[in-house]
Amino acid sequence: MVLNDADAMQLALAEADLAAAAGEVPVGAVVVKDGKVIASGRNAPVDGHDPTAHAEIVALRAAAQVLGNYRLDGCEMFVTLEPCTMCSGAMLHARLQRVVFGAADPKTGAAGSVLNVFAHPQLNHQTQVQGGVMAEECAQLLQDFFQHRRAAQRQARHVLREDALRTPEGRFTDLGDFSWTTHYINDLPALAGLRMAYVDEGPQAAGLTYVCLHSKTGWGYQYRQMLAPLLSAGHRVLVPDLVGFGRSDKPKKEAQHSLDWHGRILREWMQHLALHHVVLVVQAADPLGQALLTAMPEVFHGLLVLQPASAHEADNAPFPDLGHRAAPRAWARRAAEQGAAAATGISHEKMRQLACPPGSQAAQQAAIYLT
Numbered sequence: 099m100v101l102n103d104a105d106a107m108q109l110a111l112a113e114a115d116l117a118a119a120a121g122e123v124p125v126g127a128v129v130v131k132d133g134k135v136i137a138s139g140r141n142a143p144v145d146g147h148d149p150t151a152h153a154e155i156v157a158l159r160a161a162a163q164v165l166g167n168y169r170l171d172g173c174e175m176f177v178t179l180e181p182c183t184m185c186s187g188a189m190l191h192a193r194l195q196r197v198v199f200g201a202a203d204p205k206t207g208a209a210g211s212v213l214n215v216f217a218h219p220q221l222n223h224q225t226q227v228q229g230g231v232m233a234e235e236c237a238q239l240l241q242d243f244f245q246h247r248r249a250a251q252r253q254a255r256h257v258l259r260e261d262a263l264r265t266p267e268g269r270f271t272d273l274g275d276f277s278w279t280t281h282y283i284n285d286l287p288a289l290a291g292l293r294m295a296y297v298d299e300g301p302q303a304a305g306l307t308y309v310c311l312h313s314k315t316g317w318g319y320q321y322r323q324m325l326a327p328l329l330s331a332g333h334r335v336l337v338p339d340l341v342g343f344g345r346s347d348k349p350k351k352e353a354q355h356s357l358d359w360h361g362r363i364l365r366e367w368m369q370h371l372a373l374h375h376v377v378l379v380v381q382a383a384d385p386l387g388q389a390l391l392t393a394m395p396e397v398f399h400g401l402l403v404l405q406p407a408s409a410h411e412a413d414n415a416p417f418p419d420l421g422h423r424a425a426p427r428a429w430a431r432r433a434a435e436q437g438a439a440a441a442t443g444i445s446h447e448k449m450r451q452l453a454c455p456p457g458s459q460a461a462q463q464a465a466i467y468l469t
């Protein structure tokens with residue numbers, strides 16, 4: 099039986115499938131002579147630690163062994179992806195009669211996409227090139243591969259560190275009034291792979307951005323009733339769960355929860371989001387809030403100090419057991435060590451100076467929704 103182009107490309111696709119199964123970028127190739135496959139190859143640079151192990155090179159080497167000749171006169175190459183410069187050059191050296199490829203490669207293709215090695219009369223006297231045979235199938239295979247790989251990488255980025263806990267999602271499902279989308283970040287240097295959760299609602303271009311810090315025993319849920327009125331007033335509202343609280347990862351060691359560390363995380367997070375014109379909202383005087391105001395005054399437009407909300411049963415949802423409570427334990431111990439006055443740090447007068455004007459809409463909303 100003599101193979102037609104589609105049959106030969108189908109065999110190259112089967113090689114590409116095998117490459118994908120081995121975790122390599124799925125590109126496959128076969129060499130055909132007199133209508134019969136004499137050699138095949140699949141992409142394998144990762145497995146072989148070999149930058150030249152492209153499907154075409156592998157297939158060329160195998161074909162040359164079969165023929166006992168480095169010149170592959172009268173042979174045709176079928177490859178699922180447009181060859182790169184290296185492979186195109188090798189094909190010219192092998193004096194292939196014809197090259198047929200499937201999908202074009204707009205990034206590194208050297209058979210017409212980026213450049214065309216085969217179109218130089220000084221280099222090439224005999225090799226014909228044809229592209230686009232079963233192009234859709236060939237491209238789909240590559241797309242699927244990269245899509246799966248990206249999904250796997252996303253998954254890997256959210257792997258929980260061994261020295262941390264993550265509250266099961268089921269603890270949050272029965273809570274009312276809190277259907278905001280949770281965003282996660284874990285690629286800030288200070289987080290060192292831990293995952294921090296936050297709510298980010300409202301337009302990015304809003305005139306004011308409210309950053310709401312929860313109390314030292316609670317989590318972002320404390321702001322559930324303040325979000326809607328602030329959003330309807332056109333503001334952007336961000337509510338982080340500090341690391342160790344809420345949906346954020348919870349390091350088990352109390353010593354991890356230094357004020358300095360939490361301050362660095364929040365600064366990096368705010369810089370990452372490129373926030374400006376920020377109104378900082380804190381529950382009572384808060385050394386973490388004070389540290390932020392001092393470290394990046396240019397970012398802040400105002401400060402809103404709320405009456406501490408009465409403890410809500412749902413505050414306990416993020417802490418299924420004592421093991422999850424390293425962060426609140428650490429905060430409580432530090433407050434006790436420093437004494438209440440020192441822990442406050444910032445005077446009420448100073449806070450008033452920074453605060454939103456009394457009677458402002460935001461202050462009224464805060465008074466309504468958090469007392």
Ligand SMILES: [Zn+2]
Pocket residue numbers: 152153154181182183184185186
């Ligand atoms: Zn190549």
